[in-house]
Amino acid sequence: MLVEDDFPLCAGGEKAWSDIARVMGILENGRKAGQEIPERRGAFVGTGGSGLIIHKSLLPAMIHVLLTHALVKSPIPPHVSPRPPDVVMQDCLLGNDPICPPKRDGMLVITSRLVMDHIGGMMSTNPLKAKNRDKWRCGWRHPFHGRREVEVVAVD
Secondary structure, rough: OEOOOOOOOOHHHHHHHHHHHHHHHHHOOOOOOOOOOOOOOOOOOOOOOOOOOOHHHHHHHHHHHHHHHOOOOOOOOOOOOOOOOHHHHHHHHHHHOOOOOOOOOOEEEEEEEEEEEOOOHHHOOOOOOOOOOOOOOOOOOOOOOOOOOOEEOOOO
């Protein structure tokens, strides 16, 4: 699980950790006997790059995807806009990246609400990103909620 230093677990950290453990259990249980790569590729309980949970069987592929996108002479089609690494990982797990397997229903597990806070929202290092201290905080509806590619785990 990737965690940035400005994304603590929401208040009552034990409850948030319990929700994360439930999501991780669903992710691991999505692999059928003898299947190397699970039906569900990962999970997402925060925003940005924090709270992304990548199944261990997909780590080598994700490393390849990130390195390929970072190449100066990348084989990525020219119509694909450059994106920050967190968006590349999200797109890959959703099946929206040209070098990742295509999308299908329920391939990413998310919590219905964010279980990680974003206390550094006003300190983004991305000059194009609007700074908003109230955005993407504990309890917000997950930004991927409602998409067909996700399986939602209800949390309080």
